Amino acid sequence: MAEKKLEKWQVKDSIRVFDHRWAKVRRDSCILPDGSEIDDYYYWEGGDFAQVFALTAESQVILVRQYKHGVKEIVLELPAGMIEAADASPLVTARRELLEETGFEARTWQSLGVLHVSSAKATTRAYPFLAQIAQWIRSPSLDDDEDIQVIFCSVPEVLDLIAKGIIRDANSIATCFKALQVLERI
Amino acid sequence: MAEKKLEKWQVKDSIRVFDHRWAKVRRDSCILPDGSEIDDYYYWEGGDFAQVFALTAESQVILVRQYKHGVKEIVLELPAGMIEAADASPLVTARRELLEETGFEARTWQSLGVLHVSSAKATTRAYPFLAQIAQWIRSPSLDDDEDIQVIFCSVPEVLDLIAKGIIRDANSIATCFKALQVLERI
Numbered sequence: 001m002a003e004k005k006l007e008k009w010q011v012k013d014s015i016r017v018f019d020h021r022w023a024k025v026r027r028d029s030c031i032l033p034d035g036s037e038i039d040d041y042y043y044w045e046g047g048d049f050a051q052v053f054a055l056t057a058e059s060q061v062i063l064v065r066q067y068k069h070g071v072k073e074i075v076l077e078l079p080a081g082m083i084e085a086a087d088a089s090p091l092v093t094a095r096r097e098l099l100e101e102t103g104f105e106a107r108t109w110q111s112l113g114v115l116h117v118s119s120a121k122a123t124t125r126a127y128p129f130l131a132q133i134a135q136w137i138r139s140p141s142l143d144d145d146e147d148i149q150v151i152f153c154s155v156p157e158v159l160d161l162i163a164k165g166i167i168r169d170a171n172s173i174a175t176c177f178k179a180l181q182v183l184e185r186i
Numbered sequence: 187m188a189e190k191k192l193e194k195w196q197v198k199d200s201i202r203v204f205d206h207r208w209a210k211v212r213r214d215s216c217i218l219p220d221g222s223e224i225d226d227y228y229y230w231e232g233g234d235f236a237q238v239f240a241l242t243a244e245s246q247v248i249l250v251r252q253y254k255h256g257v258k259e260i261v262l263e264l265p266a267g268m269i270e271a272a273d274a275s276p277l278v279t280a281r282r283e284l285l286e287e288t289g290f291e292a293r294t295w296q297s298l299g300v301l302h303v304s305s306a307k308a309t310t311r312a313y314p315f316l317a318q319i320a321q322w323i324r325s326p327s328l329d330d331d332e333d334i335q336v337i338f339c340s341v342p343e344v345l346d347l348i349a350k351g352i353i354r355d356a357n358s359i360a361t362c363f364k365a366l367q368v369l370e371r372i
Contacts, residue, residue, distance in 0.1 A: 004335035006260050008253055018204050018211060023228030025204060025211060030255065032331060042209030043256045044230055047307055067194050068305035069216065070229045074192050075305050113351040115359070118303055118310070119254035119261050121233055126356060145218060149190035163367045165299040170312060173301070173360035181349050186372055 007033040016045070044122040050094035051080040051171055053179035054106055054131040060152040062102050062134060063167075067147070076151065076161065078172040083127070090127030098131060102150045103140045106131030112178040115171060128175035130182055155185060193219040202231070230308040236280035237266040237357055239365035240292055240317040246338040248288050248320060249353075253333070262337065262347065264358040269313075276313030284317060288336045289326045292317035298364040301357060314361035316368055341371060 009030040018025035024045040030038045054062040065076050081097030083090060091109060098104055112128040142148060153161065158176060161167040167176075180186045195216040204211035210231040216224045240248040251262050267283030269276060277295060284290055298314040328334060339347065344362060347353040353362075366372045 004251070006251065006253055006333060006335065008258060008260070009255055020226065020228055022226075023211060025209060028255070033333065036330065038331060040206065040208075041255055042206055044307070047304075065190070065192065067192055068302075069195055069214070069227055070308045071302050071305045071311070072194060072309075073302075073305070074194065075302065077305065114354055115356040116254075116257050116259075116261065116354050117356055118233075118308070119257045119259070119263065119355055121230070121310075122256045122304070123258075124304070124307075125257070144222065145224060147192060147219060149192065159367070159372065162363060168300055168302050169305055170301040170303055170356045170360040173363050174356040177348065177359050177363045180372075181345070186345065186366075 009033070009038075012037070017042070043120075044118070044124065047117075047122065047124045048083045048090075048127070049080050049124075050083060050090045050097060050127045050129065051078050051175045052094050052098050052129050052131050053078055053112075053175050054098055054102075054104060054134040056104070056134045056152065060154060061158050062098070062104060063151045063153060063158075064101050065149040065151055075169060076167050077169045078175055080126075080171070091129065094127070094129045094131070098134070099137065100141050101146075101148055103136055103138050104134040105137045107133035107135070110182065112175065112182065115174050117171060126171045126175070128171075128178055130179045155180070155183075195219070195224075198223070203228070229306075230304070230310065233303075233308065233310045234269045234276075234313070235266050235310075236269060236276045236283060236313045236315065237264050237361045238280050238284045238315050238317050239264055239298075239361050240284055240288075240290060240320040242290070242320045242338065246340060247344050248284070248290060249337045249339060249344075250287055251335040251337055261355060262353050263355045264361055266312075266357070277315065280313070280315045280317070284320070285323065286327050287332070287334055289322055289324050290320040291323045293319035293321075296368065298361065298368065301360050303357060312357050312361075314357075314364055316365045341366070341369075
């Protein structure tokens with residue numbers, strides 16, 4: 001397939017118009033490939049996170065059920081956490097979040113690449129991982145604002161939860177997709 | 187599996203702190219189930235969109251290649267578009283975007299439910315659809331800031347593009363997952 005020549009926009013000016021520890025909004029003035037200009041392109045900055053499809057030694061997938069205030073629902077998702085420190089790698093974050101949210105450590109870890117969370121509206125990337133031979137080490141250690149139930153499901157049960165719309169987080173579903181490809185279940 | 191009793195947060199106060207046509211940020215003061223308070227919970231409001239996994243009569247999947255300024259990359263995704271008017275339904279939006287971005291109309295349409303785009307950081311929902319027997323009607327009619335290449339792939343080719351990280355939009359991958367479940371390919 002011949003690829004059409006597509007060009008990136010040039011950034012003429014860029015200002016962070018909103019700056020809070022957990023919320024950063026940037027406004028760019030851009031020059032488009034045809035020479036036209038957009039002077040008010042707003043997007044969300046940062047918020048990169050790691051996400052884990054973890055399988056126990058008994059081939060159970062580890063899920064977390066919790067309240068999320070963006071969508072204002074109690075949701076069922078894969079364990080995930082923000083890459084907070086500038087020097088924290090996605091893998092270090094993934095290991096930490098799996099342990100903190102669920103109390104599990106896994107023997108083998110494999111990167112599943114990178115995902116875009118909202119390619120037009122945010123810079124945010126998610127870093128999905130496949131973790132295998134996960135074993136319970138200790139009780140979860142949750143942040144003050146976290147109240148989490150850990151749930152274990154077989155792979156067919158996870159597929160059913162996605163089909164029924166009970167797991168509805170696009171990033172969790174995309175991470176499941178890529179993990180199941182590596183596991184040769186898709 | 188017994189479900190642990192999880193509670194939603196109560197919203198004590200809520201202010202839109204940033205308000206532009208394409209960018210709305212809200213700050214909530216919340217009371218958590220344990221009685222503690224968070225007085226600065228920021229999240230992105232709105233931006234709901236429809237997304238289409240469209241198959242032509244020859245079983246080719248219709249993809250779009252274009253520049254996205256959130257991630258600043260040329261990306262390969264499923265056709266998608268914002269639900270702009272208050273009275274536009276996800277299905278009306280999905281049909282319009284498929285036609286505008288690719289020039290195709292489909293004979294059959296099926297809702298694949300709803301997806302969360304970023305459950306902690308945004309209210310945003312995506313509405314995925316499976317469209318079948320898509321046929322070329324006319325040339326695409328693009329917005330001023332859009333420059334799009336339409337690409338056709340078989341289902342095995344799409345799986346390969348996801349495995350290789352070339353399709354990396356979580357919402358597109360989640361929509362593919364749900365469409366392939368309905369098509370009994372997963």
